[in-house]
Amino acid sequence: MKPAPFAYLLPSTVDEAAEMLAATGGKVLAGGQSLIPLMSMRLAAPPALVDINRVGGITDIEVGDDAVRVGALVRHAALEAHAPAYDANPLLRRALRHVAHATIRNRGTTVGSIVHADPAGEMPAVLRLLGGSVEAVSQARGRRSIDAADFFVGPLESALGEDEIAVGVVFPRPPAGSGSSWLEISRRRGDYALVGVGAVVTLDSDRNVIGAAVSLISVGATPVHVDVGHVGADSAYDDVDWSGATELVDAAISPEADIHATADYRRHLAQVLTRRALAEATADAAPRVAA
Amino acid sequence: MTTKLFGQRIRRVEDPRLLSGRGRYLDDLGHDALAVAFVRSPHAHARVLDIDVSAALEVEGLVAIFSYDDLDGKTSEPLPLLIPHPALTHGRTPYALAKDEVNHVGEAIVMVVASDRYVAEDVVGLIRVDYELLPPVVGVERARDGGALVHDDVPGNVAATMVQEVGDAAAAIDASPRRQRLQLSIERSASMPMEGKGVLARWDADDESLLVHTSTQTSTSVRQAIAAKLSLPVDRVEVVTPDVGGGFGVKIVHPWPEEILVPWASVRLNRPVKWVEDRREHFISSAHERGQLHDVTVGYGDDGRVTGLSVQFWHDNGAYTPYGLIVPIITSTQLLGPYKPTAYRVEFASLYTNTVMVTPYRGAGRPQGCFVMERVMDAIAADLGLDRALVRERNFIQPDEMPYDHGLTFQDGRPLIYDSGDFPASLSKLKQLVGWDDFAKYRERAAAEGRRVGIGLACYVEGTGVGPYEGGHIRVETDGSVVVSTGLTTQGQGHQTMLAQIVADELGVPMERVRVTTGDTRRFKYAVGTFASRTAVMSGSAVALTARKVRAKALRIASNALEAAVDDLEIVDGHVQVKGSPGSQVDLGAVAVLSNPLRYAFDEAAARATQFATPHDPDQPPVAADDEPGLEGSGFFSPTRSTFANGMHAVVVETDPDTAEVKILRYCVVHDCGTIINPMIVEGQVHGGVAQGIGGALFERMEYDESGQLLNASYMDFLMPYASEIPHIEIDHLETPSPLNPLGVKGAGEAGVIPVSAAIAAAIEDAEGVVITAMPISPSELFDLRRAREQRGEAR
Ligand SMILES: Cc1cc2nc3c(=O)[nH]c(=O)nc-3n(C[C@H](O)[C@H](O)[C@H](O)COP(=O)(O)OP(=O)(O)OC[C@H]3O[C@@H](n4cnc5c(N)ncnc54)[C@H](O)[C@@H]3O)c2cc1C
Helix, strand or coil, X not given: CCCCCCXXXXXXXXXXXXXXXXXXXXXXXXXXXXXXXXXXXXXXXXXXXXXXXXXXXXXXXEECCXXXXXXXXXXXXXXXXXXXXXXXXXXXXXXXCCCCCHHHHHHCEHHHHXXXXXXXXXXXXXXXXXXXXXXXXXXXXXXXXXXXXHHEEECCEECCCCCCEEEEEEEECCCCCEEEEEEEECCCCCCCCCEEEEEEEEECCCCEEEEEEEEEECCCCCCEEEECHHHHCCCEHHHCCCHHHHHXXXXXXXXXXXCCCCHHHHHHHHHHHHHHHHHHHHHHHHHHCCC | CCXXXXXXXXXXXXXXHHHCCCCCEHHHCCCCCEEEEXXXXXXXXXXXXXXXXXXXXXXXCEEEEEEHHHCCHXXXXXXXXXXXXXXXXXXXXXXXXXXXXECCCCCEEEEEEECCHHHHHHHHHHCEEEEEECCCCCCHHHHHHCCCCCCCCCHHHEXXXXXXEECCHHHHHHXXXXXXXXXEEECCECCCCCCCCEEEXXXXXXXXXXXXXXXXXXXXXXXXXXXXXXXXXXXXXXXXXXXCCCCCCHHHCCCCHHHHHHHHHHHHHCCCEEEECCHHHHHHHCCXXXXXXXXXXXXXXXXXXXXXXXXXXXXXXXXXXXXXXXXHHXXXXXXXXCECXXXXXXXXXXXXXXXXXXXXXXXXCHHHHHHXXXXXHHHHHHHHXXXXXXXXXHHECCXXXXXXXXXXXXXXXXXEEECCCCHHHXXXXXXXXXXXXXXXXXXXXXXXXXXXXXXXXXXXXXXXXXXXXXXXXXXXXXXXXXXXXXXXXXXXXXXXXXXXXXXXXHHCCCHHHEEEEECECCCCCCCCCCCCCCHHHHHHHHHHHHHHHHHHHHHHHHHHHHCCCHHXXXXXXXXXXXXXXXXXXXXXXXXXXXXXXXXXXXXXXXXXXXXXXXXXXXXXXXXXXXXXXCCXXXXXXXXXXXXXXXXXXXXXXXXXXXXXXXXXXXXXXXXXXXXXXXXXXXXXXXXXXXHHXXXXXXXXXXXXXXXXXXXXXXXCCCCCCXXXXXXXXXXXXXXXXXXXXXXXXXXXXXXXXXXXXXXXXXXXXXXXXXXXXXXXXXXXXXXXXXXXXXXXXXXX
């Protein structure tokens, strides 16, 4: 379990990194928590690693009025612990707590996990749920922003070009009066989820539902996003029947069997968790409605 | 008086070193050594047609490539069949490198030696092997139907069949008022030590000697095996175990191919050579355990008393049988647990499959047997509507029936005779600990909250302290420190602490003065190894007996020095003194000086033993004819047969009505390992065992597909539980001393793991009302059981 030979490059600016990527056809090394195991098992053998850990200007968490912007070098643990980010968007911490184990969160980056595009990854689904975007830089195309809806293409496959660096991601703040929830079931604490569901529910000033969506992981090739707003539309927060949502979810997902669970069981969990997550997000929203 | 250390919760002396990163494991050694990697078979069953290394030869750093054809002398013969048995009519062992056929994914075919492991793996990737695929035999059912064969010359894939019977079970079952048949299965798991295997060999061409470090559970036997295979005189080979990061059974198997190949390459290349197993290699080329199918018929009375029990089972032994029939023999005998069916018949077939071989893993066949017997007890209780604890009680061997002879032959070739134990007392302690009789009320309260809870219990008896012998050597140094060596090995159990407690007590020295060495053949050459929960019983007894000898010698020498009778002396805090008059004393270091008459005073203390310093009888030799210099001695302990520990576990689970997740709410253990040397260490062993048991009950399995690929050969997908999956474990002890050794102790190392699957199956069954016949069970499988019940239209 030792990687095949590779060149190691250590740029200090984004442009330098983009130049190296283009020149070598190598891969970006961020936290290494996904890439290094793949290389050690020789499932990946990039000719070069462009280590961005010394690159300046991509280390910050910026909490704005509309969004939380997360730089490429922000570790899961830093974002999880970031109080202003939590205040602006509690879902980030709620989901991050389920990403792997503390030691892995200390190294692994949130942007890296989004670029990695694992259909079992939490943060891709959160980005999708919130309607976020990825900021990319390459030598050929310069800087561009890719919407989450377009970003996740397939398992471990994103719209990011091989020569592009994701310099940051933007998690928009849900509208006022929104609550959120992240629920998942994994075999062991910290494992990739058998099924996970993130939910955002928005209430109007009378605490009636005006919006609701869920994003699910481990039940499709990419995060599965389902708008279920009309199911709860106009119901009072304490009297919503979310059962219609589970039907929509059931139609949208395509879970597969693996050694840990049958497809049927995953389908069942998706329904149970969707119901629970929507209820939890609704309850979370109620006290956030301005009196 | 020195306070007695035996029985105290003494903190483990090894922990500060191990926990602060100062352990020295195999991979911490030999940084100057060449590295080894192997080409391993990607196929479960194939003929090796051709090996082409041409593309690899130019790699910088490559030192050598070896395949079967390079092996010479006895290294080219199959590896030894370690434990022959008359019933093992078709025992098969692998070659160190595959000769012309591979029988499981992971079998080593080519050995690459290079400057480092990276280069070695690069070379492995460039070697091409051509195979002719043969039909793979995977799983007990396919092995049993015999349509395809693992070994051409083993008809029906049957390595062995064996029957043991006491009484006429079939007749007893026929005559029983009630009968049931159960079909039960347990999946494969494995020892999975955190540190895999590893070997470092240094050939010294000038001295013509070989020093081998290996992460093993038996250094003495590895030494013999290497000497035999490499045709070296045994005295030219020494084997040392460094710190070992867990064994759990897999490292008692030896010699592993690598334990022969690495020393062989070191001799051949005249360089130090090292191989460190990686996790994938460990999954696919070491050993697994557990996989068995059982078909059980039981006859019993209306009171629940078992009158006849007949068990037929099929044991998946994987591709090879170097460890003989130990696992199925243990299953077949230890299945009986604390119970005494009037008549018992057991028959098993040990079957070859194209999978990693099966050798003992902590519990060694007992978890399967316990699962079967305890499922039977629960089935009887369910049938009769009796309390499950009561049915067990009615079948218990009673304390006044000890020693109890089952009339069977155990794994050590000796009669299965329980030496002691008080099963009714253990059960009543357990019921009290878990609140067995109050559970119905708890269940009602939980149900009112929409929660499903269940309780289960399971009992086991474990033969421990298997012979033939262990020994120890103890020397008191002239500075008063005490050096203890025992030949068996340690893998983190706390042996250094436990053995030091015993020796310190026996010799009357402070524990800090005692240093214990294990598993180093340079220090102690006669030993068997660490397995079968035997160290406290075997080495513990051996060092106790040895310490008594050394003590006697110390008193004899001191009696001259103090001019007092031996009977009037005692040893307190490292000083020999006249009883009741501590003013008249000599410290043990000084006694050690006096024990060794000297010519040269190499230091101040030594001067006291030189020829002009001490008064002596000029007509006697300085060392008496029946004496030896030095305050030291060795001794051995060899018991007539195994001593039988026992225990009972109860578990309370909650199952989620929606998600089918299983949560352990309480885990209670009553444990009887005879006299306890160190309760903290025993409890640690129980904790670890229960954790592994929970792994086997709810998480771990070896997921082979039909072609014999192991689909979950990594810690990502082989779900060893984390600390977060293990509940708090409540423990109570009973101490029923063993009459079979001087300390009254019984083994404790494996105990915790044995009844866990049985207890958890019972608790889930209790919570869910579906019959559990197979373990482990995942939420997905429990969900399927619920679905199946709904489809049958049954209510919960
Ligand atoms: C035991 C274990 C359990 C885990 N469990 C979970 C889990 O439950 N949920 C979960 O979501 N994740 C889990 N992970 C993965 C973890 O979250 C990783 O940290 C994350 O997937 C990748 O982040 P990284 O910074 O380590 O990326 P790396 O491993 O460095 O890179 C991953 C991939 O993304 C690319 N990449 C990374 N950053 C950039 C960038 N800025 N621009 C362009 N390309 C980039 C790399 O080239 C590579 O292809 C687990 C990992 C381990 C080892």
